[in-house]
Structure formats: C-alpha cells, structure tokens
Amino acid sequence: MSAASPGLPAALMNASGAPAVDVDPFSIEFFEDPHRIHEALREAGPVVWLPRWSVHAVARYEEVRAVLHDPATFCSGRGVGLSDFAKEKPWRPQSLILEADPPAHGRTRAVLNRVLSPAVMKTLREGFQAAAHRLVDRLLARREIDAVADLAEAFPLSVFPDAVGLRQDGREHLLPYAGLAFNAFGPPNALRQRALETAAPHVAWVMEQCRRENLAPGGFGAAIHAAADAGAITHDEAPLLVRSLLTAGLDTTVNSIGAAIYCLARFPEAWAALRADPSLARAAFEEAVRFESPVQTFFRTTTRPVEIGGARLDEGSKVLMFLGAANRDPRRWDEPDRYVPTRPTVGHVGFGSGIHMCVGQLLGRLEGEVMLAALAARVGAITITGPVVRRYNNTLRGLERLPVTLTAA
Known part of the structure; x- marks a missing residue:
C-alpha cells in the first residue's frame, strides 16, 4: 500500500507477503464511516494484514467471494468471529449452521432450508403484506416517527416471532440477544465486553423459548422439532437450530x-x-442491502496452508472478509457508491454467499419487499427531520435513530 492511500499510513509487508494496514475495523471511527477505509483496503492489495488484531483480510469482491465459496479451505467450524474455537471455548454452544462445516452443516442446513423454503414464504406473503399496510397506515396518521423503532424494528417484530411460534411475553429479549450474538463475533473490545456482561437474561429467555413445549404448533420452531421426530436431526439439536x-x-x-x-x-x-413502479420494491431492498451492507464482516479460518491474492497463509490463519467493501468494489459494480434500485444486484454478498448464505435471507427479503411496497403505495414523501444516529455493533451496520416525516400520497 502506498503512502498516497487516502487517510491511511504507508504499509509494511507482512511475512505472508500481504501489505500491513494499521486500521481497526471494530472502532467507532470505522463504524461511522467505513467507506473511506474500505477503499484504501481494496487498493492496498487483494489480501492485507491487520496488525491491530493479527489477522489477514480481504476487501475486494473477487477474493471475498472466493473465500465464501471454499469452505474446505476457509472453514467456519473454528468460529466466524475473531475467536478461534480450536484454541478457546465459545461463549455459548456453537451454532449448528453458522459455525459448522460439511458434512455436518449440510444435514442441519437442509432442515432449515425446508422450514424456510420458497413454498413456505408464499404462504406467509399475504399475511405479511396486510401487516405492512396496517403499520404504514398507523404511522401515516402520526406523520412524525422514528423509522428505526417505529418501522424497521416494529414490522419484523410484528410478524417474525409469530411465524416462529414464540410466546407473547418476553419478546423484548429478541433484539438484545441478536445484537449480543453479532457483537460477540468481534474482538475483546468494549462493545463485546458490554454485550457479554449483560447477556445472561437474554440468553436464558431465548434458550427457554427454543424448547418444544414453548413453541406454538404450526410455526417454524415446531417444524424444526418435527424434523427431529423424523430423524433428520437429533432432539438435542432442535433447540439449537431454533436458536440459529x-x-x-x-x-x-x-x-x-x-x-x-x-x-x-x-x-x-x-x-x-x-x-412510479412499486414492483421495484424487491430490487430497491436488494440494492439497499448491497449499498449499506447491514452485515459488514465475517471471519473464516484456514484449514491448510494456502495462497490467496499473492499472500501465503499458514494453517489456522484467521481471515476477515469485508462484505461491505466487496459490495462497493468498483471492479465488480459500476458507480458502486450510488444507490440505484434498478441496478442488477445478483451476486452481492450482503447476505453472504455459498453454503453459509444467511439462513433467514428468504424471510428477510420477503419482509423488506412487502414493507417497501406498502410504503410506495401509501406514502408520497419520506423526509429526514433530525439527527441520524448510528447503532454500533462489531458485525452489523445499522441505525439507532432515523427521525422522519411521512407525507401521505
């Protein structure tokens, strides 16, 4: 990397042959504005060394996708965060999906693929659409809203727990638990430490809800336990799959x-x-996922010595994938820093790619599409009316507050 790279110091070469770039991708500075540093990382080389956390990293689309599509070399079973499960104990029992490798991963993944199949999504669409329109009508009556708490959080919380079959009480634990899980993928910084210190009640509630007797018949959770009855998974594995x-x-x-x-x-x-064309709702949602990349990073661990991007990595090397940087790589996308809903977004890695693509991506896409379609049908204008506040997380990129005014069409 040259000294001319924007805002970053000149790099030294790591013994692997990768340029060293002294940035902290888990810092508040980075969370506020990752795009400048993403550009510098991409331009430094196909693989870089981050001495702050002693890991290699890939920020270009081609290399990120190569890592995602080679699970035999870049494994998930040793953890998809900075922690190496071959050397330290996970903070909670490993995920049977996200932190598993073939062939075990294929067996459990097949169960969730059936539970969350396209056919199942079709049965949910009408109810989700009605819920989205009801929410938009309520918010239009208020006009002044926080688009995070009142919409982006409120809509999934109005449909997802019911689809899973969760009890009504205690659902306030869901968002803190998920935030905790994604913070735990990061390094031992203040964000991770605070998340783990406050984890106990959220973890206890979630694990209790994953038990068969606490899940309503007909929901995703009950379907997972039914797969255990059929012998596709064990009865001990079923609650962990519900947790995933x-x-x-x-x-x-x-x-x-x-x-x-x-x-x-x-x-x-x-x-x-x-x-003008509400049928663009799905494309507008996909482009937002590419443009903002709500899941910014994940790790893999090498299972053997390997060369990638000219760098030579030893077995047991942690590799940090910058999904957000890959989604704005000009080598892959024309004008990547523009939000264009009509852009063909096939191939973006906002939900990952390969065998570990986000297990809930079909559900998330359905929710995003019906919500944007409902807004397009009823809202004439969305105007930001106050300071936008980021929510800090070691893995996720999102907002804490987004004050807007909705104007009826």
Missing part, C-alpha cells in the same frame, strides 16, 4: 429495512422510481 433462526432472522432484517428507508429518504430519484 432467532439469531439470523431478526437483526439483519431490521437493519436491512432501516437501510432501505434511509436510502430512499436520501435519494429522491430512487423514491420517485419506486413510487
């Missing part, structure tokens, strides 16, 4: 919907295009 669904199915959707509303409020031409 609760982790993957809420926070990423909340942040994705929030990102879409934030984009549409800032780009009036995009909002006008969606208003």
Whole structure:
C-alpha cells in the first residue's frame, strides 16, 4: 500500500507477503464511516494484514467471494468471529449452521432450508403484506416517527416471532440477544465486553423459548422439532437450530429495512422510481442491502496452508472478509457508491454467499419487499427531520435513530 492511500499510513509487508494496514475495523471511527477505509483496503492489495488484531483480510469482491465459496479451505467450524474455537471455548454452544462445516452443516442446513423454503414464504406473503399496510397506515396518521423503532424494528417484530411460534411475553429479549450474538463475533473490545456482561437474561429467555413445549404448533420452531421426530436431526439439536433462526432472522432484517428507508429518504430519484413502479420494491431492498451492507464482516479460518491474492497463509490463519467493501468494489459494480434500485444486484454478498448464505435471507427479503411496497403505495414523501444516529455493533451496520416525516400520497 502506498503512502498516497487516502487517510491511511504507508504499509509494511507482512511475512505472508500481504501489505500491513494499521486500521481497526471494530472502532467507532470505522463504524461511522467505513467507506473511506474500505477503499484504501481494496487498493492496498487483494489480501492485507491487520496488525491491530493479527489477522489477514480481504476487501475486494473477487477474493471475498472466493473465500465464501471454499469452505474446505476457509472453514467456519473454528468460529466466524475473531475467536478461534480450536484454541478457546465459545461463549455459548456453537451454532449448528453458522459455525459448522460439511458434512455436518449440510444435514442441519437442509432442515432449515425446508422450514424456510420458497413454498413456505408464499404462504406467509399475504399475511405479511396486510401487516405492512396496517403499520404504514398507523404511522401515516402520526406523520412524525422514528423509522428505526417505529418501522424497521416494529414490522419484523410484528410478524417474525409469530411465524416462529414464540410466546407473547418476553419478546423484548429478541433484539438484545441478536445484537449480543453479532457483537460477540468481534474482538475483546468494549462493545463485546458490554454485550457479554449483560447477556445472561437474554440468553436464558431465548434458550427457554427454543424448547418444544414453548413453541406454538404450526410455526417454524415446531417444524424444526418435527424434523427431529423424523430423524433428520437429533432432539438435542432442535433447540439449537431454533436458536440459529432467532439469531439470523431478526437483526439483519431490521437493519436491512432501516437501510432501505434511509436510502430512499436520501435519494429522491430512487423514491420517485419506486413510487412510479412499486414492483421495484424487491430490487430497491436488494440494492439497499448491497449499498449499506447491514452485515459488514465475517471471519473464516484456514484449514491448510494456502495462497490467496499473492499472500501465503499458514494453517489456522484467521481471515476477515469485508462484505461491505466487496459490495462497493468498483471492479465488480459500476458507480458502486450510488444507490440505484434498478441496478442488477445478483451476486452481492450482503447476505453472504455459498453454503453459509444467511439462513433467514428468504424471510428477510420477503419482509423488506412487502414493507417497501406498502410504503410506495401509501406514502408520497419520506423526509429526514433530525439527527441520524448510528447503532454500533462489531458485525452489523445499522441505525439507532432515523427521525422522519411521512407525507401521505
């Protein structure tokens, strides 16, 4: 990396052959404005060394996708965060989906693929659409809202827990638990420490809800336990699969919907295009996921010595993937720093890619699409009316507050 790279010091070469870049991708400075540093990381080389946390990293689209699609070399079973489960104990029992490798991963993934299949999504669409329209009507009557708490959080919380079959009481634990899980993928910084210190009540409630007797018949949770009855998984594995669904199915959707509303409020031409053609709702949501990348990073661990991007990595090397940087890599996308709902977004890595693609992505896409369609049908303008506040998380990129005024069409 040259000294001319914007805002970053000149790099030294790591022994692996990767340029060293002294940045902290888990700092508040980075969370506030990752794009400048993403650009510098991409331009430094196909693989870089981050001495702050002693890890290699990939920020270009081609290398990020290569890592995602080679689970035999870049494994998840040793943890998809900075912690290496071969050397330290996980903070909670490992995920049977996110932190598992083939062949075990394929067996459990097949169960969730059936529970969350496209056919199942079709059965949910009408109810989700009605819920989205009801919420938009209520918010239009208020006009002045926080688009995070009142919309991006409120809508998934109005449909997702019921679809899973969760009890009504205690649902306030869902968002803190998911935020905790994603913070725990990061390094031992203040964010991770605070999350773990406050984890106990959220973890206890979630694990209790994952038990068969606490899940309503007909929901996703009951379907997972039914898979255990059929012998597809064990009865001990079923609660952990329900837990995986609760982790993957809420926070990423909340942040994705929030990102879409934030984009549409800032780009009036995009909002006008969606208003003129509400069938663009799915594309507008996908482009927001590419543009803002609510899931910013994940780790893998090398299972053997490997060369990638000219760097030579030893077995057991942690590799940090910058999904957000890959989604704005000009090598892959034309004008990547523009939000364009009509852009073909096939191939973005906002939900990951390969065998570990987000297990809740079909559900999140459905929720995002019906919400944006409901807004386009009833709202004439979305105007930001106050300071926008970021929510800090070691893995997720989202907003804490987004004050807006909704004007009826």
